[in-house]
Structure formats: structure tokens, C-alpha cells
Amino acid sequence: MYSQGLRDSKAGDDSPELLEAFQKRIDAEEKIEPRDWMPQAYRKTLIRQISQHAHSEIVGQLPEANWVTRAPTLKRKLILLAKIQDEAGHGLYLYSAAETLGESRHKMYQDLLSGKAKYSSIFNYPTLNWADAGAVGWLVDGAAIMNQVALCRTSYGPYSRAMVRICKEESFHQRQGYDIMIKMANGTPEQKAMAQDALDRTWWPSLMMFGPSDKDSTHSNQSMKWKIKRFSNDDLRQKFIDATVPQAEYLGLTIPDKNLKYNEKTGHYDFSEIIWDELFEVIKGNGPCNQQRMDARNKAYDDGAWVREAAAAYAEKQQNNKEVA
Amino acid sequence: MKLYEVFIRAKAGLSHKHVGSVHASDAQMAMQNARDLYTRREEGESIWVVDSSQIVSSNPADKAAYFEPAEDKIYRHPSFYPFDKEVKNI
Ligand SMILES: [Fe+2]
Ligand SMILES: [Fe+2]
Numbered sequence: 001m002y003s004q005g006l007r008d009s010k011a012g013d014d015s016p017e018l019l020e021a022f023q024k025r026i027d028a029e030e031k032i033e034p035r036d037w038m039p040q041a042y043r044k045t046l047i048r049q050i051s052q053h054a055h056s057e058i059v060g061q062l063p064e065a066n067w068v069t070r071a072p073t074l075k076r077k078l079i080l081l082a083k084i085q086d087e088a089g090h091g092l093y094l095y096s097a098a099e100t101l102g103e104s105r106h107k108m109y110q111d112l113l114s115g116k117a118k119y120s121s122i123f124n125y126p127t128l129n130w131a132d133a134g135a136v137g138w139l140v141d142g143a144a145i146m147n148q149v150a151l152c153r154t155s156y157g158p159y160s161r162a163m164v165r166i167c168k169e170e171s172f173h174q175r176q177g178y179d180i181m182i183k184m185a186n187g188t189p190e191q192k193a194m195a196q197d198a199l200d201r202t203w204w205p206s207l208m209m210f211g212p213s214d215k216d217s218t219h220s221n222q223s224m225k226w227k228i229k230r231f232s233n234d235d236l237r238q239k240f241i242d243a244t245v246p247q248a249e250y251l252g253l254t255i256p257d258k259n260l261k262y263n264e265k266t267g268h269y270d271f272s273e274i275i276w277d278e279l280f281e282v283i284k285g286n287g288p289c290n291q292q293r294m295d296a297r298n299k300a301y302d303d304g305a306w307v308r309e310a311a312a313a314y315a316e317k318q319q320n321n322k323e324v325a
Numbered sequence: 326m327k328l329y330e331v332f333i334r335a336k337a338g339l340s341h342k343h344v345g346s347v348h349a350s351d352a353q354m355a356m357q358n359a360r361d362l363y364t365r366r367e368e369g370e371s372i373w374v375v376d377s378s379q380i381v382s383s384n385p386a387d388k389a390a391y392f393e394p395a396e397d398k399i400y401r402h403p404s405f406y407p408f409d410k411e412v413k414n415i
Contacts, residue, residue: 035384089361089365106326165345169366
């Protein structure tokens with residue numbers, strides 16, 4: 001997924017000499033590793049971005065989990081379970097990367113559970129019919145891939161390595177989603193209507209996953225300079241649209257944008273102005289599923305308390321036995 | 326919960342390579358978590374987990390003192406000994 005709500009980073013109290021030497025390393029395409037010197041703002045920006053990204057992977061399991069027990073076949077159920085398990089894994093790779101910056105996973109996770117930390121707003125929309133499982137894989141994972149491929153070359157080593165692992169797995173997610181869409185779009189008229197309905201609801205939120213337009217994005221510059229981020233929001237969004245429109249045409253489905261049109265001159269698709277007000281409402285916590293998602297995460301954490309306690313008690317007992325022996 | 330670093334050998338003949346970390350209450354749980362997290366797609370045939378606090382590492386600040394002297398010991402490299410073309414197979 002991507003990061004949302006990043007504030008502008010300030011350079012802090014780091015000395016100009018150190019900052020300059022650091023920038024030289026970045027400009028030379030050197031990767032920064034955990035114990036290297038880094039500006040405070042670089043560290044803070046990364047912790048925020050990587051942890052938000054991790055939270056998004058974790059919360060991202062929930063919309064699809066809605067369909068596990070009602071998947072139309074056993075094969076689809078197994079595929080969906082495997083996909084959701086991957087997303088949990090992505091969250092863990094990312095928490096692991098963020099921990100190398102000195103932030104504990106416990107703290108990050110508590111910030112998610114308390115509602116203090118943000119995650120991608122796309123997961124605050126409901127999955128209303130089975131075709132949503134398809135549309136999520138195709139469009140949401142598809143948009144995530146655009147962002148994540150770009151992040152494979154990010155300047156912080158552990159983040160970059162986590163992204164490489166994640167990207168290897170994402171392609172399966174997108175393809176299984178598109179596979180569902182093919183089945184639905186070529187099914188009965190009712191099934192095709194479900195596929196169209198899922199596309200109608202998922203399209204605009206997917207485009208918003210790339211974040212605000214470059215002209216309104218205040219935090220991008222410093223992140224670009226430090227090569228945390230390597231492509232602009234608008235460039236990635238355009239790339240996604242260009243890749244996705246022909247896929248929708250192949251399905252025989254209509255993208256819900258009457259201004260969507262291939263532009264011979266630019267070689268890209270033109271599209272309507274994005275209406276951001278709705279997204280800002282969702283970010284503020286007023287989306288259709290914000291509360292439901294937070295409740296589900298908190299319940300899962302609380303219900304797992306006895307497992308954590310039992311594991312700790314067992315480890316302690318083993319340790320004591322060893323000391324006695 | 327403790328932090329464990331995870332190393333995976335992709336296949337026989339290769340060395341174990343660091344892939345990331347897991348949290349676990351003991352080594353056995355670390356091993357199981359590492360298996361679930363890092364080998365879902367046949368990425369390996371052997372796993373090492375190491376308590377992170379047990380790793381001793383060099384300090385990036387000592388990089389110059391540790392590694393740079395090699396640069397002025399170029400006589401360690403074969404190219405330091407050029408021969409006439411007549412000399413073959415060496
Ligand atoms: Fe993911
Ligand atoms: Fe995914």
C-alpha cells in the first residue's frame with residue numbers, strides 16, 4: 001500500500017556537514033543501512049511511512065476476509081486465504097524493517113489499535129459482493145504494485161529489501177483478482193452486473209490510493225530528495241490508469257468516468273478531475289467501515305491475549321528448567 | 326517477546342542469507358514463525374534463527390579504519406603482476 005497523511009519533514013538540529021555528507025551518499029545511489037548516520041527527519045519520515053504501510057497491509061486483510069467463508073468454490077477459498085496470509089506477511093516484513101530504525105513493533109501496533117496511526121483509506125470501503133474480491137485484487141493490489149515497484153529502489157536498505165519481497169508476491173494477488181473478474185464478467189447477466197458494480201465502487205478510491213495531486217502534495221519534495229520516494233503521485237496514477245483501461249475493455253466492463261479517453265498526443269489516457277472531498281472524510285474517520293475495521297483489529301488483539309501470555313509463561317518455564325538442570 | 330534474526334538457505338550449495346526478523350517468546354516459536362513468514366513459496370530448505378541480541382557487528386563509524394587499508398594493498402590482487410604476452414596460462 002502507500003503512505004498517507006505524511007507531514008512535511010523538517011531538517012531538525014543535524015549539523016550541515018553531516019547532512020551534506022548524507023545527501024552525497026543518497027545522490028551516489030548508496031543505500032542507507034540501519035546503523036549508518038541519518039538525519040532525524042529521515043528516520044522519522046521512514047518510521048511513519050513504513051509503519052503506515054505495515055498497518056495498511058494488516059488492515060487490508062479485513063475487506064477480503066469478509067468473503068472467505070462465502071467464496072463460491074473451495075479453490076477460490078484456498079486462493080483467498082493464501083492471499084490474505086500474504087498480506088499479514090507483508091505487514092510483518094514492514095514492521096521488521098521499521099524496527100531497524102529503533103521503533104518497537106509493540107508501539108507501532110498500539111498506535112494502530114488506538115486509532116492514532118493512519119492506514120490506507122481504501123480499506124475503509126466495504127466489499128459488498130463476491131466480485132469485490134476480484135476488484136480488490138485487480139485494482140487495489142494493482143495500484144499497490146505501482147507504488148511498491150517504485151519503492152523497491154527506495155534509499156533505505158531494509159525498506160527496499162522488504163519491498164522486493166512484497167512485489168514478488170503481489171503479482172499473484174492482482175492476477176487472482178483479475179481471474180475472478182474474468183469469470184464474473186463472462187458469467188450470467190447478474191454476475192456481469194456484479195462485476196460492473198464492483199468496478200464502479202472501487203475505481204475512484206483506487207485512483208486516490210496514489211495520494212493527492214503533486215501540486216497539492218506538501219511532503220513530496222524532501223522525500224524525493226532523500227530518494228525515499230522516487231516517483232510522483234501523479235506519474236504513478238497515470239501509469240496505473242494507462243495499464244488498467246485496456247484490462248477493463250478486455251473484460252467488457254465500463255470504467256465509471258465519462259471523460260476517460262486515450263489522448264493520441266500525450267500517449268496517455270485523459271481522465272476526470274478527482275473529487276477529493278470524499279477521501280478526506282474517510283481519512284478523518286468518517287468512511288463507511290472505519291469503525292468496523294478498528295473494532296475488528298482490537299478484537300483480534302484482545303482475543304489473542306491468552307496466546308501471548310501462554311507463550312511467555314511457557315518460555316519462562318523452559319528457561320527456569322534449564323537453569324535448574 | 327524477543328527479536329530473532331532469520332537466515333535462509335535457498336538450496337543446498339548456497340550459504341544461509343539474512344532475510345529479516347521475527348518476534349517470538351523462544352527459539353522454537355521463532356523457528357515456526359520464520360517458516361510461516363519467510364518460506365511460503367519454497368524460498369528455502371534450511372532456516373537459522375538467531376537471538377538478535379547475540380549478534381556482534383562492526384560499527385559503521387569504524388568503516389574506514391576497518392576496510393579501507395585494503396585499498397593500498399593492491400599487491401594482493403593478481404593484476405599487480407603484469408607479464409609479457411609470451412607468458413601464457415598464468
Ligand atoms: Fe500486500
Ligand atoms: Fe496484495
